[in-house]
Amino acid sequence: MDRVFGKLRNLDAYPKINEDFYSRTLSGGVITVVSSIAILLLFFSELRLYLHTVTETKLVVDTSRGETLHINFDVTFPSIPCSILSLDAMDISGEQHLDIRHDIFKKRIDSHGNVIEVRQEGIGAPKIEKPLQRHGGRLEKDEKYCGSCFGAEMSDDDCCNSCEEVREAYRKKGWGMTNPDLIDQCKREGFVQKIKDEEGEGCNIHGSLEVNKVAGNFHFALGKSFHQSNVHLNELLAFQNDMYNISHKINKLAFGDYFPGVVNPLDGVQWVHETPNGMYQYFIKVVPTIYTNVRGRTIQSNQFSVTEHFKGSEIGRFQSPHGVYFFYDLSPIKVTVTEAHTPFLHFLTHLCAIIGGIFTVAGIVDSFVYHGRKALKKKMEIGKFS
Template sequence: MDAFLQRLKRLDAYPKVNEDFYKRTLSGGIVTLVAAVVMLLLFISETRSYFYSATETKLVVDTSRGERLRVNFDITFLSIPCTLLSVDTMDISGEQHQDIRHDIEKIRLDAHGNVIEARKVSIGGAKIERPLQKHGGRLDKGEQYCGTCYGAEESDEQCCNSCEEVREAYKKKGWALTNPDLIDQCAREDFVERVKTQQDEGCNVHGFLDVSKVAGNFHFAPGKGFYESNIDVPELSLLEGGFNITHKINKLSFGTEFPGVVNPLDGAQWTQPASDGTYQYFIKVVPTIYTDIRGHNIHSNQFSVTEHFRDGNVRPKPQPGVFFFYDFSPIKVIFTEESRSLLHYLTNLCAIVGGVFTVSGIIDSFIYHGQKALKKKMELGKYR
């Protein structure tokens, strides 16, 4: 047994030196103190890296099909009233939606950007007691109301009982409703007077749009949108002096938010230098998948953007409004959160301790032997 223990003792890679043979120096103490501080800082840095997950990025070809795109927006127009502001979408597949109202909220603002409380506004326009019938007479008691479409009827049975229905009938015909104050339905609803009353107001519009995942655009234009020869042209004759499309984008994103996402248009503001014009944003949407440390996937998008303003004084005169033209990148970005293992963390700690200890020992040895050699040379020179 003693022989085995003696053999085992010979395997000791850490032979012990008697303390009587130790020689402590001032330089060694300084090197030891510096090494301890360095090890402490590296230990703190490594521990922080261990508790924070790292994100790896991978690029793949986007092969998804038939998906929808959610566009979240919150935009403030300082000089366009909510009554006139229209939200429209269209894409290259031919899908078009005009004057979208669902999932969108409009808030009236005064000239200083403050929210106007909801209240009934008394309009001083002329009142029409009895609506105008399709046959030309006024609505009598007990008679069913059927308003005229002013020549835009698609059939003899069609009725236009509201200003909006007249506008829709004109839209289908491709006609411009330039004088709504001459339309009986619009006059009864005081549409023109309501627009003129809100002429100095602004509007905050926020909500989301659900569009097809193909190239297209959505835009905010003054006037209810309608089409002439498949070109979107809103009614532009209701306000005098043109339209001021000065706006601030409080929020604009595509899809669900995920950690670390940067939306370049958040907080962007633009002030119109001229009376009329079109402001265009050209957006490249990059499909993105974010996988968190628990394995949950978030399907979203990032985007880059460039901007351009078309002055309204050129010919042909551009449609006033704010347009967002978007297209999709064929490359998909995949972010994956990953945490390091405990063994990897312990290995790095051992490397820190061993590496700093070894390097500090080399530095201390170099200083000690350098001082010793210098002292010896000085002594030899002294006795000569």
């Protein structure tokens, strides 16, 4: 056993010096204190980096198919009443949704931004008194009212019992409602008067859309949109002498769920319209993004960049429907963002490098100082004797 311990003793790479040969100096003490402080500062800095997560970003080709795109929005129009503001969406596959109402909420606001009313549906129809059938005769006691669609019926059994149903039937036919006062249901409900009553008001519209994951657009138009000879129009073209201010503020616009670090460049953006009517267009490039946190939870979302353009009304040419348009396109590249902690072995390696490096440098500095002072002292002694 003594032979084994003797062999281990011979392997000692750190031979010890008898304390009688130690020489402690003031400079050595100062260097030791400075080195210890430096080691502590670097240790806590390295510990902070170890406790925090590091983010790794990669770019890969997006091979996903058949997915949908979730759009969350919150937009305020301070000068457009809710009664004439509608939301439409369409994409390059040919799918289109006009006057979307599902998961859409409107808030009537006054000129000071105060909420007057929260609205989820269109203008409601009052109770029908002394209703008439389409042929003009009075209803019997047990008969059901069936209002005329004024030529927009798809079949003889179709009924339009409210102004909104007439407008919808016209839209499906590709017709524009030129004069609502000529429609009995609209006249009875005071459709035009209600629009006039909301003059000077604004509208906040917020909600969400679920669209195909292909290029397309959604827009906030004035009036109910319809198609005529493959041209996108809206029924307010009949009132194109009216002037509309499409100033707006985008409180929120996101393509997908929130994840840490995401920046939505249109949040809080405000645009003030200096001339009446026109189209304000946002061209958006959507980049699919997958975020994975340190616990392995994955969030599939999107980031986007945007450019803007305003198109004013042009006299003598076809005028596109006034409103605010968001044209989006999908990037073929997907971004993967992964959060992770620094491995413990890396942390330990960095600590060893800090401690060993500082002690080595401190030892070199101390050696220079000690031998320098010793040489200087020797020269001074020689000078005295000479």
